Amino acid sequence: MASDAVGSGAAGGTHRLVLLRHAKAEPAGGVDDVLRPLALNGRRQAGRVGAALAHSSLVPELVLCSSALRTRQTWDLLSAHLGDVAPEVVVTDTLYAAGVRDVLDMVRGADSRVRTLLVVGHEPTMAATAAHLAGPGSDSGALAQVRVGVPTATYSVLESSTPWGEWDGAVANLSYVGRPSS
DSSP states (O other): OHHHHHTTOSGGGOEEEEEEEOOOBOOSSSSOGGGOOBOHHHHHHHHHHHHHHHHTTOOOSEEEEESSHHHHHHHHHHHTTSOSOOOEEEEEGGGTTOOHHHHHHHHHTSOTTOOEEEEEEOTTHHHHHHHHHBOTTOOHHHHHHHHHOOOTTOEEEEEESSOGGGOOTTOBEEEEEEOOOO
16 A cells, blocks of 8 residues: 555655656547547546545645646546645646656756655656666665556655755655556
């Protein structure tokens, strides 16, 4: 369970980065990829992710979200489960086709007072970013998972006392990779 893996939270100046692959989308077809909506199962997944994040005290203060319809819908549906919070939400085209460096540039721009930052994006970038940031002491099972990629509605939790502006390779402890059960 995520709450056991993540611990008590951001005490002592810890910064927590949650990298989330969007929930299950409708298959590619007659609509541009950026406009693909969530499938019915994806809508359920998104709600379960929101409940899991709230249960694990991983409620973000800042959200960076790809402008693709499926990522925006994932955020909208999961945020309904986070209680009475109103994080700053930045929806950006950059995350749609982002690479690891693009994600890191955005993370490094976060205000130092932000303790929990959520990025809602796409594969293979979400897993590749987690693998890039995972340093010594990271959970071996979580690291093995992000090295091969993650399924929809999967989130990785990275923690570090390093200020956001200095986040780069092997700076964080990859403590958990989870996907709420179906």
